[in-house]
Amino acid sequence: MKQFHLSKMNRLKRRQEQTRVPVWSRVRTTCIAILLVCNVVLLAVLGCVKGYDAYLSHRTRTHMDAMLAERGILCGSSVYHVLDDCPEVYTMHADSAVQEALARALLTGTVTSGAEKGNTMVWTGENGSVSWASSGELDAQVGLYSEPEPASAEQAQKLLRRVLAKAGIDVPEKWMESTPLGEGSGNNGYSITIRQELEGTQLLGCGLTAVLEPGNELTLTGIWCTGDPQRMNVRALETYSAEQALFQLLGSDISFAQIISAQPVYVLSDKSGGRFTTVPCWRFSTENGDYVLNILTGDVVASADIDAGSTDTTEPVNWDDVDYDDGIIDDGQQSTDTGATGTDSLPETTETVGTGADADSDLDISWDERE
Incomplete structure (x- = not known):
């Protein structure tokens, strides 16, 4: 009798185990299916984003080619790739x-x-x-x-x-x-x-x-400029495109029929007191020589004039019209003049940049003639 009872209990236990296994198996299968669906959706979204970016890039490239073709100007494809990465603005103290x-x-x-x-x-x-x-x-x-x-x-x-x-x-x-x-x-x-x-x-x-x-x-x-560079976050540069660079170049008074190459360069804007600011520029090589485009103002001068240290003075940047973040970026961190703790991490020689009229007096980014 006792043996019969034990056998019955064992059969009941096996039935319960058999009942549990399919339940957990279905839950696990459902979770895996959900994860697979999520991965497929994410891959589809990523593919759409990349496809749209490629479409925009192709459309922009086609627009630029048409714009240059109207003026009879030849331009290599490598120039477009270089213009995709805009140079930054840095400030330094001697x-x-x-x-x-x-x-x-x-x-x-x-x-x-x-x-x-x-x-x-x-x-x-x-x-x-x-x-x-x-x-x-x-x-x-x-x-x-x-x-x-x-x-x-x-x-x-x-x-x-x-x-x-x-x-x-x-x-x-x-x-x-x-x-x-x-x-x-x-x-x-x-x-x-x-x-x-x-x-x-x-x-x-x-x-x-x-x-x-x-x-x-x-x-x-x-x-020779000494001192550690501090990057300034200029919002206008974040949205700057290769198409804008070509628009600025074509809007200048220089005459050329071919853009051979392009490269980012800086021009030093010297200030009194040992403070320096770099002007982000593009240097375009053409069949008629090299020309430097001031990204922030759109002014174009001959590269040889800058190398010789005597450039034509152009209008300075009006910082009321430039959208930029206050402060200086140091190792990816922004410090402002609002008393934030980020300011304490900067060297004592670092000055934050104001906005509006104050910026015009503190930061004059233009083709400066050195005394």
């Missing part, structure tokens, strides 16, 4: 520590410093002098007598890179070009040009020219 470090790296003996005309620091040593203005203009006349005299242009570049590295100025070889001075096989000296770049983009009008004469007599002149 780093006096870097300036002094370079002066002490160039000078020997007892180094003395003093101010000249209030905005130019001058350092003197036993082997020469170094002056650096708040506008970024550097003028050094020194003798590197403790360094071995270079026997080739490559050695001259290495010597100059080594001296600059002592001040924390890292100059890649691709930024430098050197040519021998004079004729013949003897060491008549070397001329070395150094261009400056910011976040991988060239700063037009900024760079140094070094003349290293026999006996290691060095003359170092030019404009």
Whole structure:
């Protein structure tokens, strides 16, 4: 009797287990089906978005091709790809520590410093002098007598890179070009040009020219911007398109029949007090030469004029008409002048940018003529 009871209980237990298994199985199957449906829907939405983006890109490209064809202008497809990524706006403050470090790296003996005309620091040593203005203009006349005299242009570049590295100025070889001075096989000296770049983009009008004469007599002149760049968030640049760039270029007074290439560049807008702002630009190469387009104003000037340091002054940006975020972006974080804690994380030399009339006096982004 007892055995019969146990057998009956076992059969009942098995029936309950058999009843539970199909219920959980159906729930699991339903969940998997729902997830699969969600994935299919998401993939369909993603495909639609990408397809619509491709359609808009194709329509824009077709519109630009038609616009250029009406004027008989040829343009390579690579130009469109470059114009898709608009350069940013950066602001910097001159780093006096870097300036002094370079002066002490160039000078020997007892180094003395003093101010000249209030905005130019001058350092003197036993082997020469170094002056650096708040506008970024550097003028050094020194003798590197403790360094071995270079026997080739490559050695001259290495010597100059080594001296600059002592001040924390890292100059890649691709930024430098050197040519021998004079004729013949003897060491008549070397001329070395150094261009400056910011976040991988060239700063037009900024760079140094070094003349290293026999006996290691060095003359170092030019404009070099020191300080860490702080990105400014300009809303107008977030919606800037390749089509706008071509509209601005075609609206200028220059004449050309072919756009060979395009690349982003910066032009330094120098301000008093050692504050600098980069002007985002496009440099277009045409059969008639290179031209630089100021993205914020639409002004176009010859690239050679900027490289020579003498540009035609154009109207400054009216910041009442420019939609931008207050403050400076540092590592992806925005700091405003409302007392937010984000301001405390910025260096003391960083100033926030106001709006309206205050911005006109604080930030004049235009083709500035350097004094």
